[in-house]
Amino acid sequence: MDATAATDATGAVVGDKLEMFRQLNLLEQHRVESFKDWPFPEQSSCSISKMAEAGFYWTGTKRENDTATCFVCSKTLDGWESDDDPWKEHLKHAPQCEFVKLGCAEKDLTVTQFLEILGRVVKTSIEKNCKAFKQSFISDNENSLDKFTHNK
Numbered sequence: 001m002d003a004t005a006a007t008d009a010t011g012a013v014v015g016d017k018l019e020m021f022r023q024l025n026l027l028e029q030h031r032v033e034s035f036k037d038w039p040f041p042e043q044s045s046c047s048i049s050k051m052a053e054a055g056f057y058w059t060g061t062k063r064e065n066d067t068a069t070c071f072v073c074s075k076t077l078d079g080w081e082s083d084d085d086p087w088k089e090h091l092k093h094a095p096q097c098e099f100v101k102l103g104c105a106e107k108d109l110t111v112t113q114f115l116e117i118l119g120r121v122v123k124t125s126i127e128k129n130c131k132a133f134k135q136s137f138i139s140d141n142e143n144s145l146d147k148f149t150h151n152k
């Protein structure tokens with residue numbers, strides 16, 4: 001057994017998992033890193049770290065840089081003010097969100113709570129992919145059927 005190879009293999013597996021977590025914005029650290037731009041400094045109530053703690057990742061653009069989305073309920077909020085509290089805004093606009101209902105930062109979640117959130121996020125992601133697949137399947141077949149009927 002080549003010890004180096006084994007370490008590399010483990011590293012690759014862990015790397016893949018983290019990459020999946022990153023795509024889902026599952027980890028607070030990844031949400032922090034998603035902010036490429038943000039109009040508020042670290043000392044404001046809705047700083048990047050407080051936004052990420054409350055479940056938000058950046059979905060802004062260069063022109064509208066104050067847009068953020070929840071990684072669990074997908075609620076998107078913009079027009080933030082520097083004294084807005086991300087947890088309060090989250091609860092106000094998406095009281096049904098599983099994450100905001102727990103109301104605690106990632107570091108305070110129990111493993112069970114974290115796994116429930118993980119399950120929810122993965123389920124939502126799968127549902128979204130299935131929906132997109134179904135839509136493209138329908139439109140592809142509609143196009144084929146149109147072509148077929150026009151050729152008749």
Ligand SMILES: [Zn+2]
Pocket residue numbers: 055070071072073074075090094097098099100
């Ligand atoms: Zn949410």
